[in-house]
Amino acid sequence: MSKKLRVLFCSPEVEPYAKTGGLADVVGSLPVALSELNVDARIILPKYKCVKVEANKDLLEGKVLVYFVEDKKYFDRNYLYSTPEGDYPDNLERFAFFCQKSLKLIKEEKFRPDIIHCHDWQTALISVYLKTIYKQEPFFQHTETIFTIHNLAYQGLFEREKWDKSGLPKELFSINGLEYYGRINLMKGALLFSDLITTVSPTYSKEIQTKEFGFGLEGILKTRADKVFGIINGINYKIWDPAHDVEIPQNYDHETIDKKFINKQHLQIETNMDIGRDIPLIGAIGRLTDQKGWDLIAEVIDEICAKDLQLIILGTGEKKYHELMVEIAKKYPTKTSINLRFDPILAKKIYAGCDMFLMPSKFEPCGLGQLISYRYGTIPIARKTGGITDTVFDVTENQENGTGFLFKNYDSKELLNAIDKALVFYKDKKTWRKIQKRIMKLDYSWQYSAKQYLGLYKNLIKNLPQPLNVR
Ligand code: ADP
Numbered sequence: 001m002s003k004k005l006r007v008l009f010c011s012p013e014v015e016p017y018a019k020t021g022g023l024a025d026v027v028g029s030l031p032v033a034l035s036e037l038n039v040d041a042r043i044i045l046p047k048y049k050c051v052k053v054e055a056n057k058d059l060l061e062g063k064v065l066v067y068f069v070e071d072k073k074y075f076d077r078n079y080l081y082s083t084p085e086g087d088y089p090d091n092l093e094r095f096a097f098f099c100q101k102s103l104k105l106i107k108e109e110k111f112r113p114d115i116i117h118c119h120d121w122q123t124a125l126i127s128v129y130l131k132t133i134y135k136q137e138p139f140f141q142h143t144e145t146i147f148t149i150h151n152l153a154y155q156g157l158f159e160r161e162k163w164d165k166s167g168l169p170k171e172l173f174s175i176n177g178l179e180y181y182g183r184i185n186l187m188k189g190a191l192l193f194s195d196l197i198t199t200v201s202p203t204y205s206k207e208i209q210t211k212e213f214g215f216g217l218e219g220i221l222k223t224r225a226d227k228v229f230g231i232i233n234g235i236n237y238k239i240w241d242p243a244h245d246v247e248i249p250q251n252y253d254h255e256t257i258d259k260k261f262i263n264k265q266h267l268q269i270e271t272n273m274d275i276g277r278d279i280p281l282i283g284a285i286g287r288l289t290d291q292k293g294w295d296l297i298a299e300v301i302d303e304i305c306a307k308d309l310q311l312i313i314l315g316t317g318e319k320k321y322h323e324l325m326v327e328i329a330k331k332y333p334t335k336t337s338i339n340l341r342f343d344p345i346l347a348k349k350i351y352a353g354c355d356m357f358l359m360p361s362k363f364e365p366c367g368l369g370q371l372i373s374y375r376y377g378t379i380p381i382a383r384k385t386g387g388i389t390d391t392v393f394d395v396t397e398n399q400e401n402g403t404g405f406l407f408k409n410y411d412s413k414e415l416l417n418a419i420d421k422a423l424v425f426y427k428d429k430k431t432w433r434k435i436q437k438r439i440m441k442l443d444y445s446w447q448y449s450a451k452q453y454l455g456l457y458k459n460l461i462k463n464l465p466q467p468l469n470v471r
Pocket of ligand 1: 020021022023025151285286287314315316341342343345347366367368369
């Protein structure tokens, strides 16, 4: 009988334990999907203050073993990486510790992975350690590494004075190592030392090899182009399920979609907006950072609010955007609802209650908002970039198969134009319903993408030197 493939997911965020964005959704659901494909998938993450180990035990469906790296000094804090004032100054130390401890812990547990699948800069040092200081370590001789870029904008950059904290020899602070314009760049290390690199959509995997999206690492990515793959994220169809969610006032599916408006009514009441079944309600949820296009919305907020529509925003992040949002809320108290916090329950009510979902991102590695919206029959209005390009198809260009409304350039006039296109279609109730039903029937569960990951894993293992059976 063939042995189960063993994969360790090493990640700074995992839903339902700790989440700031889409990375947590991915690492909270891909391992479960892989376990259904007979992979022994396990997860390791830091035990932050917010982590409730016992309460969440069943959420990974008992299929995936989760390890925690515990340390009061490093992880018993109110935030994951940064406070509203900025990043924690000891992030290099914290995540170097996490990487070292992860390797130590699985060795103690005698879990010898065929693959360690690392996610984002916080876990970048794992592959560097394995290829350098642990090169001779017998336990890891048959362990390959995959590094997934969820967002190239966050690279783990630190001042060179902190090099000692990395736990790496001095020689590695060089042009062929982790040195990057005089600073330390952890992501660069992962891109150089991992056996494979993946990112979360085919389009983004190409974009990051260009100057516009490469954030300075495009050169390295290009030299490793034959090892770079793009696999689109799925979403957890059990967590995002309008037919069964307990958090939304009214359950519905594509056959009972007429009931969706009850969620809209509740949302309008809960957020003190005017109540009206036919007022187009647009939602937007996301981190308040430059990436997500909030500045475009702010630029034309007067024009947006001059239209017959309502806008509900849920987000948290940078101070400048919080201030901007407060201004908008003051100016348009009945047409907008601005919610500046992290609130998964309100998020669900927005996906379920809105007619349209706005994503004017500057760049978007994959984007989960559009996929979650599909599930709830909420039609995306989005900028055609990265994962959006791979998953959203413009209704005006393709009436039969279109799934949303797109605009191309990062330009507020084009954003307005896309909103207008959506509003025109919204008036045509029959066509709108048809699009809603179409998007609700799409399948962006993990089934397909998990198989693609499995294919990559198997190829990587095939290339390993024999014997594989020495364990
Ligand atoms: P990113 O990973 O760049 O933040 P994604 O679109 O991939 O963006 O994923 C964002 C995820 O985080 C979605 O599940 C979204 O619903 C959730 N999310 C973002 N901001 C909030 C918030 N303020 N409250 C609740 N959920 C949020």
